[in-house]
Amino acid sequence: MAGEDRHQGPHTIEFHDVTVAYGRRPVLWNIDLAIDAPGLFAIIGPNGAGKSTLLKAALGLVPLAGGTVTFFGKPFADVRRRIGYVPQRETVDWDFPVSVMDVVLMGTYPRLGWFRRPGPAERDCARACLGRVGLADVADRQIGRLSGGQQQRVFLARALAQQADVYFLDEPLAGVDARSQDQIFRVLSELRGEGRLVVVVHHDLRTAAEWFDGVALVDMRLVASGPTASVLTSDNLRRTYAGPLDVLDEIGLAVEQARRTR
């Protein structure tokens, strides 16, 4: 993990001096973070700490104001097929007229390329992924008729269908029932067992300590990162959850104001 470089070759993910700004206002400052497969890695921090932004920055969904992110030593654009992304559940419209199967099949779209439609092979793959998250029997249901936990598992199945090596999940356990939570953790552990890396934005410290190998504590900047036991110390947690970092916040505002009034 970060700090000790006994690692051979490039890291699975490496954030190097990453700064992200919304508009002109920085929300993440100078993040240095290296994560290696296999593993279950959690990004933890208070509301508004920039956890989701960190994922989106790595995936090119928000522009970097500074720094670089590399996967397997390469820029994201070169390896995007190898990276699966599960956004927060609330970011999509669950009344959208598609079935569960339709959504999982989307995971196979990227490897199909232009003009090719999903065929029997893709359908088999999607069905297998649905089975893996325990939803084989609702494949034909409209997605709005599922519970929150089932919807989250549909999203996970879609990411599985992408057959990636690195998975990014944004709050996959928010508002999820106990059964779905167990199922999701079981699948994530299986992915680790297959040698993959799973990075999860997470909010619950109790389950974090129990399930994850590595943790990064984030509050607009990286507070600490490394093996779970060494990072989740009371001192680190106090520094992460001490309240908004007034100085960083105010500097961000000042930068924004200066651009505005110019």
Place this chain on the structure above:
Amino acid sequence: MDPAAFEWNAMHGWAIATAAMVSAGCAVVGTLLVVRRMSLLGDAISHAVLPGIAVAVLAGGRPGGPLVLLGAVAAALVTVGLTQVLRSEGGLAEDSSAGVVFTTLFAAGVVLITAAASRIDLDPSCVLYGILELVPFDTIRIAGLEMPRAFVTAGLVFATILLGCVLTWKEQLFAAFDPDAARAAGMPVTATTIGLLAAAALATVASFEAVGAILVVAMLVVPAATAELLSRRLHRMMLLAVVIAVVSAAIGYLAAWHWNTSAAGMIAVVLGAAYVLAAVAAPQDGLVARLAAQAALNWRVTAEDCLAFLWREEESARRGPESRDRGGWTLRQRVALAWMSWAGGVLWTADGWRLTDSGRTRAETVVRSHRLWEAWLGHHVKLPLDHLHPPAEWIEHHLGADVRARIEAEVGGRDTDPHGRAIPPEQTS
């Protein structure tokens, strides 16, 4: 309609065919706009293409010709671009910035056309309202067949849109449902969005001659919104939107001919009526279906309350001579009891209503649900005794056998409720 008054001839056929063709194109584009929650942008584009058309006509293009189609698409993309710029740089909300951009561009188009009215072959009122009735008189000869020019344009545009839609179906679907994940996965989200906006511009401009700039909005949005009420899959929704659009175009045209009024206006009115009909009568989410489901639930609750009451009466009679004072049945309860006596749950006797065996079984299930829930609340939430009855009274109608079994396990297998009354055993019928 008086059959003698309606002289069918090819003119009417061509007018209807043209209206149907432009509606179908709009319905395909509109479906994607509606599911993306972008119908406002469709509205904006349909207006903002006007200056593009005006400039193209001034530059020598003819209405319905390729130059005009190109001008319209360019104007549509400028509208969307300007909207984004106003939003990111001017700090306006998306709806306000779209409102500023498209009204300004539309007004500029009106000014241009009116100023150049003497020089160009473009009638402002035709642009606003369309003249479907005159479409069949401007014809072109293709393969020996005399066809209205507007029909040919609309047909080509429809074919283009349909082909684009089929070829990029999965890209459109993914980008519409979850643009962030699609972009992260490397899907061409921006390109598909631009393609959709260009298609909206094409569909709009092809519709101008027939229905005008104002009513084309109805064609973009209403068939898709109607189909959304009736379908749970995107491809079915699109097909349905096209069918609704085509049928409404035909009905609207004939009705307008009958009442001697604007065909485009009548088509839009028919579309609106179709929407209302779907909203009222949709099998799953329609108003009628929802009211019926609500009423059925209310009657079931009343009936079960009556059964449970009779069961408790029997129970207290078993325990001792003191009788429960029930007062009279309300009218609603009487109706429910009469209906249940027909269904075999209760019997009318000299002593009043009595449970039959099947009624007793059902009543016991309700009472069991009620007392189990009271026991659970008393055990897990530690509510005082007088807080237990109201929630149980409401929840007793909604528990299935599996939930009851789970509750029973969680209250530690106790067989009385917190008031000390026995919890009836699970019925096995």
